[in-house]
Amino acid sequence: MKTKINKSKFKILAVIAFFALSFQSCSSDDDPVNLAAPVISDFEYGEGHHDHDDDDHDEEEEAYAYKGSDLHLEAEIYAEAIVSSIEISIHAHDLEVGDNEEEWDFEQVYTDANYLVINASFHEHIDIPATAPAGEYHIELIVTDELGNVTEVEGHIDILDVITLSDISIDSEVVRGDDFHTEFMIDAVNGIHSISVDVHAHDITPADGEVEWDFEEEFLEGYHEETEVEFHEHIDVPATAPAGEYHITFTVEDEDGNTKEYETHIDVTAS
Structure with missing residues:
Protein backbone atom coordinates (compact mmCIF):
# COMPACT_ATOMS: atom_id res chain seq x y z
CA MET A 1 0.00 0.00 0.00
CA LYS A 2 2.79 2.40 0.80
CA THR A 3 4.43 1.86 -2.56
CA LYS A 4 1.19 2.63 -4.42
CA ILE A 5 0.75 5.90 -2.54
CA ASN A 6 4.27 7.03 -3.43
CA LYS A 7 3.66 6.26 -7.08
CA SER A 8 0.45 8.27 -7.04
CA LYS A 9 2.21 11.22 -5.45
CA PHE A 10 4.94 10.98 -8.06
CA LYS A 11 2.42 11.02 -10.88
CA ILE A 12 0.73 14.09 -9.41
CA LEU A 13 4.06 15.91 -9.04
CA ALA A 14 5.00 15.03 -12.61
CA VAL A 15 1.75 16.45 -13.97
CA ILE A 16 2.22 19.67 -11.97
CA ALA A 17 5.80 20.04 -13.25
CA PHE A 18 4.64 19.50 -16.85
CA PHE A 19 2.02 22.21 -16.66
CA ALA A 20 4.45 24.56 -14.92
CA LEU A 21 7.01 24.15 -17.71
CA SER A 22 4.33 24.55 -20.35
CA PHE A 23 3.10 27.77 -18.74
CA GLN A 24 6.64 29.14 -18.50
CA SER A 25 7.27 28.35 -22.15
CA CYS A 26 4.09 30.10 -23.25
CA SER A 27 4.90 33.11 -21.09
CA SER A 28 8.37 33.33 -22.64
CA ASP A 29 6.87 33.22 -26.13
CA ASP A 30 4.48 36.05 -25.26
CA ASP A 31 7.19 38.32 -23.78
CA PRO A 32 8.35 41.06 -26.22
CA VAL A 33 11.88 40.73 -27.62
CA ASN A 34 14.02 43.72 -26.72
CA LEU A 35 16.03 44.64 -29.82
CA ALA A 36 18.48 47.51 -29.89
CA ALA A 37 17.81 50.72 -31.82
CA PRO A 38 19.47 51.10 -35.24
CA ASP A 161 27.94 80.02 -54.53
CA VAL A 162 29.49 78.57 -57.68
CA ILE A 163 30.78 82.09 -58.41
CA THR A 164 32.10 84.38 -55.68
CA LEU A 165 33.52 87.89 -55.89
CA SER A 166 35.82 89.26 -53.22
CA ASP A 167 38.38 92.00 -52.47
CA ILE A 168 36.34 94.45 -54.55
CA SER A 169 38.00 97.80 -55.25
CA ILE A 170 36.26 100.18 -57.66
CA ASP A 171 36.71 103.94 -57.93
CA SER A 172 33.71 105.88 -56.70
CA GLU A 173 34.59 109.05 -58.66
CA VAL A 174 36.29 109.85 -61.94
CA VAL A 175 36.99 113.04 -63.90
CA ARG A 176 35.65 112.78 -67.45
CA GLY A 177 38.43 112.34 -69.95
CA ASP A 178 40.21 110.07 -67.45
CA ASP A 179 39.75 106.37 -66.63
CA PHE A 180 38.45 104.61 -63.55
CA HIS A 181 39.99 101.57 -61.90
CA THR A 182 38.13 98.28 -61.25
CA GLU A 183 39.59 95.31 -59.42
CA PHE A 184 38.21 92.18 -57.69
CA MET A 185 38.92 88.47 -57.24
CA ILE A 186 36.75 85.86 -58.95
CA ASP A 187 36.37 82.23 -57.89
CA ALA A 188 34.34 80.20 -60.37
CA VAL A 189 34.05 76.47 -59.71
CA ASN A 190 33.00 75.69 -63.29
CA GLY A 191 35.38 78.13 -64.97
CA ILE A 192 34.68 81.64 -66.25
CA HIS A 193 32.92 82.02 -69.58
CA SER A 194 32.89 85.83 -69.71
CA ILE A 195 32.88 89.04 -67.67
CA SER A 196 30.61 91.87 -68.78
CA VAL A 197 30.66 95.49 -67.67
CA ASP A 198 27.67 97.80 -68.21
CA VAL A 199 27.83 101.51 -67.36
CA HIS A 200 24.85 103.78 -67.94
CA ALA A 201 23.65 107.16 -66.69
CA HIS A 202 20.90 107.99 -64.22
CA ASP A 203 18.55 110.41 -66.06
CA ILE A 204 21.31 112.83 -67.06
CA THR A 205 20.50 115.39 -69.74
CA PRO A 206 23.59 116.24 -71.82
CA ALA A 207 24.55 119.92 -71.80
CA ASP A 208 26.05 121.83 -74.73
CA GLY A 209 29.21 120.09 -75.89
CA GLU A 210 28.34 116.87 -74.03
CA VAL A 211 27.39 113.55 -75.63
CA GLU A 212 25.31 110.89 -73.92
CA TRP A 213 27.59 108.07 -72.78
CA ASP A 214 26.91 104.42 -72.04
CA PHE A 215 29.50 101.67 -71.89
CA GLU A 216 29.10 97.95 -72.52
CA GLU A 217 31.95 95.49 -73.01
CA GLU A 218 32.59 91.76 -72.61
CA PHE A 219 36.00 90.74 -71.30
CA LEU A 220 37.40 87.34 -72.29
CA GLU A 221 41.16 87.55 -72.71
CA GLY A 222 42.97 86.42 -69.60
CA TYR A 223 39.71 85.39 -67.92
CA HIS A 224 37.98 82.79 -70.10
CA GLU A 225 37.99 79.26 -68.54
CA GLU A 226 39.91 80.44 -65.46
CA THR A 227 38.58 79.19 -62.10
CA GLU A 228 40.43 81.74 -59.96
CA VAL A 229 41.58 85.07 -61.32
CA GLU A 230 41.85 88.78 -60.55
CA PHE A 231 39.73 91.04 -62.73
CA HIS A 232 41.74 94.24 -63.20
CA GLU A 233 40.73 96.80 -65.79
CA HIS A 234 40.73 100.56 -66.41
CA ILE A 235 37.70 101.98 -68.24
CA ASP A 236 38.02 105.22 -70.16
CA VAL A 237 35.40 107.93 -69.70
CA PRO A 238 35.04 110.26 -72.71
CA ALA A 239 35.78 113.94 -72.13
CA THR A 240 32.34 114.67 -73.58
CA ALA A 241 30.45 112.45 -71.11
CA PRO A 242 27.82 114.35 -69.10
CA ALA A 243 28.72 114.82 -65.46
CA GLY A 244 26.56 112.97 -62.95
CA GLU A 245 25.94 109.60 -61.33
CA TYR A 246 26.35 106.41 -63.35
CA HIS A 247 25.24 102.89 -62.53
CA ILE A 248 27.74 100.04 -63.05
CA THR A 249 26.89 96.35 -63.31
CA PHE A 250 29.56 93.64 -63.44
CA THR A 251 28.27 90.24 -64.59
CA VAL A 252 30.39 87.10 -64.37
CA GLU A 253 29.05 84.06 -66.27
CA ASP A 254 30.54 80.60 -65.82
CA GLU A 255 30.78 77.76 -68.33
CA ASP A 256 27.52 76.22 -67.05
CA GLY A 257 25.53 79.43 -67.58
CA ASN A 258 25.41 80.50 -63.93
CA THR A 259 25.83 84.23 -63.36
CA LYS A 260 26.92 86.48 -60.52
CA GLU A 261 26.30 90.24 -60.55
CA TYR A 262 27.80 93.09 -58.62
CA GLU A 263 26.31 96.59 -58.81
CA THR A 264 27.72 99.92 -57.75
CA HIS A 265 27.71 103.64 -58.71
CA ILE A 266 30.34 106.10 -59.84
CA ASP A 267 30.24 109.90 -60.04
CA VAL A 268 31.60 111.43 -63.25
CA THR A 269 32.75 114.98 -62.61
CA ALA A 270 33.61 117.82 -64.95
CA SER A 271 36.95 118.47 -63.22
Whole structure:
Protein backbone atom coordinates (compact mmCIF):
# COMPACT_ATOMS: atom_id res chain seq x y z
CA MET A 1 0.00 0.00 0.00
CA LYS A 2 2.79 2.40 0.80
CA THR A 3 4.43 1.86 -2.56
CA LYS A 4 1.19 2.63 -4.42
CA ILE A 5 0.75 5.90 -2.54
CA ASN A 6 4.27 7.03 -3.43
CA LYS A 7 3.66 6.26 -7.08
CA SER A 8 0.45 8.27 -7.04
CA LYS A 9 2.21 11.22 -5.45
CA PHE A 10 4.94 10.98 -8.06
CA LYS A 11 2.42 11.02 -10.88
CA ILE A 12 0.73 14.09 -9.41
CA LEU A 13 4.06 15.91 -9.04
CA ALA A 14 5.00 15.03 -12.61
CA VAL A 15 1.75 16.45 -13.97
CA ILE A 16 2.22 19.67 -11.97
CA ALA A 17 5.80 20.04 -13.25
CA PHE A 18 4.64 19.50 -16.85
CA PHE A 19 2.02 22.21 -16.66
CA ALA A 20 4.45 24.56 -14.92
CA LEU A 21 7.01 24.15 -17.71
CA SER A 22 4.33 24.55 -20.35
CA PHE A 23 3.10 27.77 -18.74
CA GLN A 24 6.64 29.14 -18.50
CA SER A 25 7.27 28.35 -22.15
CA CYS A 26 4.09 30.10 -23.25
CA SER A 27 4.90 33.11 -21.09
CA SER A 28 8.37 33.33 -22.64
CA ASP A 29 6.87 33.22 -26.13
CA ASP A 30 4.48 36.05 -25.26
CA ASP A 31 7.19 38.32 -23.78
CA PRO A 32 8.35 41.06 -26.22
CA VAL A 33 11.88 40.73 -27.62
CA ASN A 34 14.02 43.72 -26.72
CA LEU A 35 16.03 44.64 -29.82
CA ALA A 36 18.48 47.51 -29.89
CA ALA A 37 17.81 50.72 -31.82
CA PRO A 38 19.47 51.10 -35.24
CA VAL A 39 23.13 52.14 -35.38
CA ILE A 40 24.28 54.69 -37.99
CA SER A 41 27.94 54.88 -38.99
CA ASP A 42 30.10 56.45 -41.73
CA PHE A 43 27.62 59.28 -42.32
CA GLU A 44 29.07 61.26 -45.22
CA TYR A 45 27.54 64.33 -46.86
CA GLY A 46 28.83 66.89 -49.34
CA GLU A 47 32.48 67.45 -50.05
CA GLY A 48 35.34 67.87 -47.61
CA HIS A 49 33.52 65.89 -44.90
CA HIS A 50 34.25 62.73 -42.94
CA ASP A 51 32.19 60.98 -40.30
CA HIS A 52 32.65 62.53 -36.86
CA ASP A 53 33.22 59.05 -35.38
CA ASP A 54 36.36 58.59 -37.45
CA ASP A 55 39.21 58.22 -34.96
CA ASP A 56 41.84 58.82 -37.63
CA HIS A 57 41.07 62.55 -37.64
CA ASP A 58 41.54 64.96 -34.77
CA GLU A 59 38.67 67.20 -35.78
CA GLU A 60 35.82 67.19 -38.25
CA GLU A 61 36.40 68.76 -41.65
CA GLU A 62 34.00 71.36 -43.00
CA ALA A 63 31.31 69.88 -45.26
CA TYR A 64 30.22 71.91 -48.29
CA ALA A 65 28.25 71.71 -51.53
CA TYR A 66 27.49 74.15 -54.33
CA LYS A 67 24.26 75.84 -55.36
CA GLY A 68 22.87 74.33 -58.56
CA SER A 69 24.66 71.02 -57.98
CA ASP A 70 23.68 67.88 -56.07
CA LEU A 71 24.45 66.91 -52.50
CA HIS A 72 25.90 63.43 -52.03
CA LEU A 73 24.84 61.51 -48.89
CA GLU A 74 25.71 58.04 -47.68
CA ALA A 75 25.67 56.06 -44.44
CA GLU A 76 25.86 52.50 -43.16
CA ILE A 77 22.93 51.36 -41.03
CA TYR A 78 22.91 48.31 -38.74
CA ALA A 79 19.51 47.40 -37.31
CA GLU A 80 18.51 44.38 -35.24
CA ALA A 81 14.90 44.92 -36.34
CA ILE A 82 13.98 45.65 -39.95
CA VAL A 83 14.26 49.32 -40.97
CA SER A 84 10.87 50.90 -41.70
CA SER A 85 12.02 54.35 -42.93
CA ILE A 86 14.99 56.62 -43.46
CA GLU A 87 14.43 60.38 -43.36
CA ILE A 88 16.63 63.29 -44.45
CA SER A 89 15.96 66.83 -43.24
CA ILE A 90 17.91 69.92 -44.35
CA HIS A 91 17.10 73.46 -43.25
CA ALA A 92 18.85 76.81 -43.07
CA HIS A 93 20.03 78.80 -40.06
CA ASP A 94 18.32 82.22 -40.36
CA LEU A 95 19.84 82.98 -43.76
CA GLU A 96 19.06 86.26 -45.48
CA VAL A 97 17.37 85.67 -48.83
CA GLY A 98 18.93 87.90 -51.48
CA ASP A 99 17.78 89.03 -54.91
CA ASN A 100 16.95 86.12 -57.25
CA GLU A 101 17.11 83.72 -54.29
CA GLU A 102 14.38 81.60 -52.70
CA GLU A 103 14.31 80.07 -49.23
CA TRP A 104 15.15 76.35 -49.45
CA ASP A 105 14.42 73.51 -47.04
CA PHE A 106 14.42 69.79 -47.85
CA GLU A 107 12.62 66.86 -46.22
CA GLN A 108 12.12 63.38 -47.63
CA VAL A 109 11.28 59.95 -46.22
CA TYR A 110 12.85 57.00 -48.06
CA THR A 111 11.03 53.66 -47.99
CA ASP A 112 12.73 51.98 -50.94
CA ALA A 113 12.77 48.18 -50.70
CA ASN A 114 16.57 48.07 -50.57
CA TYR A 115 16.47 50.19 -47.38
CA LEU A 116 13.78 48.14 -45.56
CA VAL A 117 16.19 45.45 -44.38
CA ILE A 118 18.23 44.53 -41.31
CA ASN A 119 21.43 46.16 -42.55
CA ALA A 120 21.15 48.95 -45.14
CA SER A 121 23.60 51.06 -47.13
CA PHE A 122 22.03 54.49 -47.59
CA HIS A 123 23.14 56.39 -50.72
CA GLU A 124 21.30 59.33 -52.27
CA HIS A 125 21.92 62.55 -54.22
CA ILE A 126 19.80 65.63 -53.49
CA ASP A 127 19.52 68.51 -55.97
CA ILE A 128 20.34 71.94 -54.53
CA PRO A 129 18.49 74.76 -56.32
CA ALA A 130 20.65 77.43 -57.93
CA THR A 131 18.38 79.95 -56.16
CA ALA A 132 19.06 78.61 -52.65
CA PRO A 133 20.65 81.19 -50.34
CA ALA A 134 24.31 80.50 -49.60
CA GLY A 135 25.23 79.78 -45.99
CA GLU A 136 25.12 77.16 -43.26
CA TYR A 137 22.45 74.47 -43.23
CA HIS A 138 21.56 71.88 -40.59
CA ILE A 139 21.28 68.28 -41.83
CA GLU A 140 19.66 65.32 -40.03
CA LEU A 141 19.51 61.60 -40.86
CA ILE A 142 16.75 59.75 -38.97
CA VAL A 143 16.34 55.96 -39.06
CA THR A 144 13.25 54.20 -37.67
CA ASP A 145 12.82 50.42 -37.35
CA GLU A 146 9.64 48.33 -37.33
CA LEU A 147 9.58 48.29 -33.51
CA GLY A 148 9.48 52.09 -33.39
CA ASN A 149 13.11 52.52 -32.31
CA VAL A 150 14.55 55.77 -33.67
CA THR A 151 18.19 56.80 -34.18
CA GLU A 152 19.26 60.23 -35.38
CA VAL A 153 22.57 61.79 -36.41
CA GLU A 154 23.05 65.41 -37.42
CA GLY A 155 25.61 67.88 -38.70
CA HIS A 156 26.11 71.12 -40.63
CA ILE A 157 26.95 71.86 -44.24
CA ASP A 158 27.86 75.08 -46.04
CA ILE A 159 26.03 75.72 -49.32
CA LEU A 160 28.35 77.82 -51.47
CA ASP A 161 27.94 80.02 -54.53
CA VAL A 162 29.49 78.57 -57.68
CA ILE A 163 30.78 82.09 -58.41
CA THR A 164 32.10 84.38 -55.68
CA LEU A 165 33.52 87.89 -55.89
CA SER A 166 35.82 89.26 -53.22
CA ASP A 167 38.38 92.00 -52.47
CA ILE A 168 36.34 94.45 -54.55
CA SER A 169 38.00 97.80 -55.25
CA ILE A 170 36.26 100.18 -57.66
CA ASP A 171 36.71 103.94 -57.93
CA SER A 172 33.71 105.88 -56.70
CA GLU A 173 34.59 109.05 -58.66
CA VAL A 174 36.29 109.85 -61.94
CA VAL A 175 36.99 113.04 -63.90
CA ARG A 176 35.65 112.78 -67.45
CA GLY A 177 38.43 112.34 -69.95
CA ASP A 178 40.21 110.07 -67.45
CA ASP A 179 39.75 106.37 -66.63
CA PHE A 180 38.45 104.61 -63.55
CA HIS A 181 39.99 101.57 -61.90
CA THR A 182 38.13 98.28 -61.25
CA GLU A 183 39.59 95.31 -59.42
CA PHE A 184 38.21 92.18 -57.69
CA MET A 185 38.92 88.47 -57.24
CA ILE A 186 36.75 85.86 -58.95
CA ASP A 187 36.37 82.23 -57.89
CA ALA A 188 34.34 80.20 -60.37
CA VAL A 189 34.05 76.47 -59.71
CA ASN A 190 33.00 75.69 -63.29
CA GLY A 191 35.38 78.13 -64.97
CA ILE A 192 34.68 81.64 -66.25
CA HIS A 193 32.92 82.02 -69.58
CA SER A 194 32.89 85.83 -69.71
CA ILE A 195 32.88 89.04 -67.67
CA SER A 196 30.61 91.87 -68.78
CA VAL A 197 30.66 95.49 -67.67
CA ASP A 198 27.67 97.80 -68.21
CA VAL A 199 27.83 101.51 -67.36
CA HIS A 200 24.85 103.78 -67.94
CA ALA A 201 23.65 107.16 -66.69
CA HIS A 202 20.90 107.99 -64.22
CA ASP A 203 18.55 110.41 -66.06
CA ILE A 204 21.31 112.83 -67.06
CA THR A 205 20.50 115.39 -69.74
CA PRO A 206 23.59 116.24 -71.82
CA ALA A 207 24.55 119.92 -71.80
CA ASP A 208 26.05 121.83 -74.73
CA GLY A 209 29.21 120.09 -75.89
CA GLU A 210 28.34 116.87 -74.03
CA VAL A 211 27.39 113.55 -75.63
CA GLU A 212 25.31 110.89 -73.92
CA TRP A 213 27.59 108.07 -72.78
CA ASP A 214 26.91 104.42 -72.04
CA PHE A 215 29.50 101.67 -71.89
CA GLU A 216 29.10 97.95 -72.52
CA GLU A 217 31.95 95.49 -73.01
CA GLU A 218 32.59 91.76 -72.61
CA PHE A 219 36.00 90.74 -71.30
CA LEU A 220 37.40 87.34 -72.29
CA GLU A 221 41.16 87.55 -72.71
CA GLY A 222 42.97 86.42 -69.60
CA TYR A 223 39.71 85.39 -67.92
CA HIS A 224 37.98 82.79 -70.10
CA GLU A 225 37.99 79.26 -68.54
CA GLU A 226 39.91 80.44 -65.46
CA THR A 227 38.58 79.19 -62.10
CA GLU A 228 40.43 81.74 -59.96
CA VAL A 229 41.58 85.07 -61.32
CA GLU A 230 41.85 88.78 -60.55
CA PHE A 231 39.73 91.04 -62.73
CA HIS A 232 41.74 94.24 -63.20
CA GLU A 233 40.73 96.80 -65.79
CA HIS A 234 40.73 100.56 -66.41
CA ILE A 235 37.70 101.98 -68.24
CA ASP A 236 38.02 105.22 -70.16
CA VAL A 237 35.40 107.93 -69.70
CA PRO A 238 35.04 110.26 -72.71
CA ALA A 239 35.78 113.94 -72.13
CA THR A 240 32.34 114.67 -73.58
CA ALA A 241 30.45 112.45 -71.11
CA PRO A 242 27.82 114.35 -69.10
CA ALA A 243 28.72 114.82 -65.46
CA GLY A 244 26.56 112.97 -62.95
CA GLU A 245 25.94 109.60 -61.33
CA TYR A 246 26.35 106.41 -63.35
CA HIS A 247 25.24 102.89 -62.53
CA ILE A 248 27.74 100.04 -63.05
CA THR A 249 26.89 96.35 -63.31
CA PHE A 250 29.56 93.64 -63.44
CA THR A 251 28.27 90.24 -64.59
CA VAL A 252 30.39 87.10 -64.37
CA GLU A 253 29.05 84.06 -66.27
CA ASP A 254 30.54 80.60 -65.82
CA GLU A 255 30.78 77.76 -68.33
CA ASP A 256 27.52 76.22 -67.05
CA GLY A 257 25.53 79.43 -67.58
CA ASN A 258 25.41 80.50 -63.93
CA THR A 259 25.83 84.23 -63.36
CA LYS A 260 26.92 86.48 -60.52
CA GLU A 261 26.30 90.24 -60.55
CA TYR A 262 27.80 93.09 -58.62
CA GLU A 263 26.31 96.59 -58.81
CA THR A 264 27.72 99.92 -57.75
CA HIS A 265 27.71 103.64 -58.71
CA ILE A 266 30.34 106.10 -59.84
CA ASP A 267 30.24 109.90 -60.04
CA VAL A 268 31.60 111.43 -63.25
CA THR A 269 32.75 114.98 -62.61
CA ALA A 270 33.61 117.82 -64.95
CA SER A 271 36.95 118.47 -63.22
